[in-house]
Amino acid sequence: MDCLFCKIIVGEIPSEKIYEDDDMYAFKDIDPQAPVHFLVIPKKHIQDADALTEEEDALIGRIFRKAGELAKELGCDKGYRIVNNCKEDGGQTVNHLHFHILGQRSLQWPPG
Ligand code: AMP
Ligand code: ZN
Secondary structure (H helix, E strand, C coil): CCCHHHHHHHCCCCCCEEEECCCEEEEECCCCCCCEEEEEEECCCCCCHHHCCHHHHHHHHHHHHHHHHHHHHCCCCCCEEEECCCHHHHCCCCCCCCEEEEECCCCCCCCC
16 A cells, blocks of 8 residues: 555654554654644554544544653653544645644644
8 A cells, every 4th residue: 555654653664653552653743833743543454534433433543542651751741632633624745644733832723
């Protein structure tokens, strides 16, 4: 399968790893939008949020909790943002489900 993030998971494309376990992989975003900006992805290829099924409920819960844990380890004790872009209007450019974690700056709301 020609998927950038699947290639990152297996090490075919280099990345700056932050965390890995059997089910998920976390790495720094190549084009950071905040002093802390990393991505957490399931190792299983899932296209986007719309492709999720009941089977992934526990996995997504674990990813969310781990995302917060990692954000705090990286110094985001004043807060952070978890973002998922879904499909074209959501601004998704890589079609492998991923959560952005941004922090260590004051983020605006609503986003553009
Ligand atoms: P999205 O626009 O939500 O699909 O986010 C895709 C993200 O992947 C963007 O923030 C990119 O900067 C990031 N990205 C693309 N290629 C790489 C890469 N090789 N390593 C790390 N992050 C990447
Ligand atoms: Zn993939």
